[in-house]
Amino acid sequence: MSTASAPPLNLAKSPPIDLPMRHFAAAAVAFWIFAAAFAWGTDRFLDFGFRAEWVLGLVHVLTLGWITMTIFGAICQLSAVLWETPLAWPEAARWAWWAFILGLSGFVGELWLGGSRYWIAAVLLVGSVGVYLACFARTMILAPRLDWTARHLAVSISLLAAVIALGLMLAWDRERGILFHDPHGALIAHVHLALVGWVSLTIVGVSYRLVAMFALAHVDSKTPGRLALVLTLAGLAGLTADGLFFGRRLLPLWACLLAAAYAAYAWQMRRIFSARNRRIDPALAYTLLALTGGAVWVLLGVGLAFGFLRDDANILAAYIYAALVGWATPFILGQVHKIVPFLVWLHLFGSRPWTAKSPPPKMTELASERLAWVEFFAMVPAVALGTAGFLMGSQTLLRAGSLFLLATATLYAVNTGLSLSFLIREGAWTKTSAPR
Amino acid sequence: MDKDKRAALTALGSVIDPEVGLDVVTMGLLYGLEVTPASVDVRLTLTSQGCPLGPTIIQMAQDALDDVAGNRAVSITLDWDPPWSPAMLSAEGRRRLMP
Numbered sequence: 076m077s078t079a080s081a082p083p084l085n086l087a088k089s090p091p092i093d094l095p096m097r098h099f100a101a102a103a104v105a106f107w108i109f110a111a112a113f114a115w116g117t118d119r120f121l122d123f124g125f126r127a128e129w130v131l132g133l134v135h136v137l138t139l140g141w142i143t144m145t146i147f148g149a150i151c152q153l154s155a156v157l158w159e160t161p162l163a164w165p166e167a168a169r170w171a172w173w174a175f176i177l178g179l180s181g182f183v184g185e186l187w188l189g190g191s192r193y194w195i196a197a198v199l200l201v202g203s204v205g206v207y208l209a210c211f212a213r214t215m216i217l218a219p220r221l222d223w224t225a226r227h228l229a230v231s232i233s234l235l236a237a238v239i240a241l242g243l244m245l246a247w248d249r250e251r252g253i254l255f256h257d258p259h260g261a262l263i264a265h266v267h268l269a270l271v272g273w274v275s276l277t278i279v280g281v282s283y284r285l286v287a288m289f290a291l292a293h294v295d296s297k298t299p300g301r302l303a304l305v306l307t308l309a310g311l312a313g314l315t316a317d318g319l320f321f322g323r324r325l326l327p328l329w330a331c332l333l334a335a336a337y338a339a340y341a342w343q344m345r346r347i348f349s350a351r352n353r354r355i356d357p358a359l360a361y362t363l364l365a366l367t368g369g370a371v372w373v374l375l376g377v378g379l380a381f382g383f384l385r386d387d388a389n390i391l392a393a394y395i396y397a398a399l400v401g402w403a404t405p406f407i408l409g410q411v412h413k414i415v416p417f418l419v420w421l422h423l424f425g426s427r428p429w430t431a432k433s434p435p436p437k438m439t440e441l442a443s444e445r446l447a448w449v450e451f452f453a454m455v456p457a458v459a460l461g462t463a464g465f466l467m468g469s470q471t472l473l474r475a476g477s478l479f480l481l482a483t484a485t486l487y488a489v490n491t492g493l494s495l496s497f498l499i500r501e502g503a504w505t506k507t508s509a510p511r
Numbered sequence: 512m513d514k515d516k517r518a519a520l521t522a523l524g525s526v527i528d529p530e531v532g533l534d535v536v537t538m539g540l541l542y543g544l545e546v547t548p549a550s551v552d553v554r555l556t557l558t559s560q561g562c563p564l565g566p567t568i569i570q571m572a573q574d575a576l577d578d579v580a581g582n583r584a585v586s587i588t589l590d591w592d593p594p595w596s597p598a599m600l601s602a603e604g605r606r607r608l609m610p
Contacts, residue, residue, distance in 0.1 A: 156563055420530075438530050439532075
C-alpha cells in the first residue's frame with residue numbers, strides 16, 4: 076500500500092492560460108508594428124512637432140499596445156502569486172482585452188488617417204482600462220496581504236488612473252485651450268505620470284521579485300528600495316503639481332529627486348546581482364541593459380531640467396526613446412522570455428506524471444535561448460544608435476537603430492510564437508491551469 | 512545510511528526543478544527524510560512560498576517515492592522553517608549554475 080499526504084500549499088488558482096497569453100501575443104504584435112513603422116518612417120521622427128498625429132499614434136502603439144498590454148497580461152497571471160488571490164472577474168478582463176484592442180486600433184487608425192473621431196475609440200480604450208483597473212483593485216482588496224512588489228503595483232495602478240484622466244483632459248482641451256494655462260507643463264505631467272508612475276514603478280516592483288527569483292539571489296535588506304520608492308513618489312508628486320499648476324519653476328529639484336530615486340533602485344539591483352547564483356542568461360542580460368538604458372534616461376532628464384541640453388524636439392525624443400526603448404522595453408523583453416515558457420510548461424506538463432526514466436522537458440526547451448541572445452545583441456545597438464540618432468539629429472544613426480529594433484521585434488515575435496505553438500499544438504489554449 | 516533510505520534519496524534526486532534544471536536534493540530543498548518499516552516521511556521546502564511550481568514538484572516527489580516505497584505510506588510535508596535561501600545550494604548545484 077502506498078499513500079501520500081496532500082501538502083498544504085496556499086496557492087490561488089491561476090486564470091485560464093489564454094488570458095495572459097493573449098496579452099503577450101497582442102503585445103508582441105504591437106511591438107513589431109511600432110518597430111516596423113519606426114523603421115519605415117524614421118524621417119518623420121526627427122524635428123517632429125508634438126501635434127504630429129503620426130508620431131502621436133505610434134507612441135501610443137508602444138506605450139499602450141506593447142508596454143501596458145504586457146503589464147496587464149503579467150498582472151492577470153501574477154495576481155495569484157503576488158496577492159495570493161485569484162484574479163477577480165477574469166471574464167471581464169477577457170472582454171476588456173477585446174475592447175482595448177479595438178479601442179487602440181481605432182484611436183491610432185483615426186490619428187494616422189487624419190480623422191477627427193479618434194475620441195470614440197478613445198472612450199472604448201478608456202473604458203477597457205477602467206475594467207482592468209476594477210479587476211486589479213478588486214483582487215487587491217480581497218488579498219490577505221500585499222507584499223513589497225504588490226504594494227508597488229497598487230501605487231502604479233492608481234497612478235495609471237491618473238494618467239488616463241489627465242490624458243483625457245489633454246485630448247479634450249487640445250483644440251479648446253480652456254483647462255490648462257500651461258499645456259506643455261500639463262503634457263510633461265501626463266508623460267511623467269505614465270513613464271515614472273505607471274511604467275517605472277511597475278517595473279521596479281516586479282524586478283525586486285522576479286529578477287531576484289530568476290537570479291536565485293536572496294537579499295534581506297530593502298533599505299535602498301524603500302528609499303527609491305519614497306524619492307520617486309516625492310519627485311513625481313512635485314513634478315506633476317509643478318507642471319499642472321506652478322509653471323515648472325522647480326524642475327531641477329524634481330529631476331534631482333527622481334535621479335536619486337533611480338540611484339537607490341540601482342543600488343538595490345546591484346545587491347541582487349551581486350548575490351546571484353546563476354550565470355547571466357538573456358533575461359538577466361536584458362535587465363542589465365534596461366538598467367543602463369534607465370541611467371541614460373535619468374541623465375538626459377537631469378540635463379534637460381537644468382538646461383544643459385536644448386529643450387528641442389530631437390532631445391526630447393531622445394529622452395522619451397531612452398525611457399521607452401532603452402529602459403522599459405529591455406526589461407519587459409527579459410521578463411517575458413522567462414514568463415511565457417514558464418507558463419506554457421506549467422500548463423502543458425505541470426500535472427503529468429513524470430518518472431526518472433521519462434523526465435519532463437526543461438523550460439528552456441520551450442523557447443530558443445540562442446535566438447534570444449541574437450535578439451539581445453540586436454537590441455543593444457537599437458538602444459544606443461536610436462538614442463544617439465535623436466541626440467545628434469542624425470538620420471543615418473536613427474535609421475540604423477530602427478532597423479536593429481525591427482530585427483529585435485521580429486526575433487522576439489518568432490520566439491514568443493515558438494513557445495505559444497506548443498499550447499496550440501496540444502489544443503490547450505483555453506484550459507484552466509490548476510495544480511493537480 | 513540503509514539501503515531503503517538511499518533508494519528514497521536517489522528517487523528524490525530524479526525530481527528536477529524544470530526552471531532551474533537541478534534536482535531537489537542538489538537544490539537543498541530536502542529538509543528531512545525518515546524511512547521506517549511503515550512509512551517514508553519527507554520534509555521538503557520550496558524556493559519561495561508562492562512558487563507556482565510547488566504543487567508540481569511535490570507531485571513529482573510523491574510519484575518518485577511511490578516507485579521505491581513498496582508497501583510504505585509516503586508522506587510529504589512542506590517545511591518553511593528556515594526559509595530556503597541560495598546558501599542551501601549544494602556545492603555541486605552552485606558549480607552547475609555558475610560554471
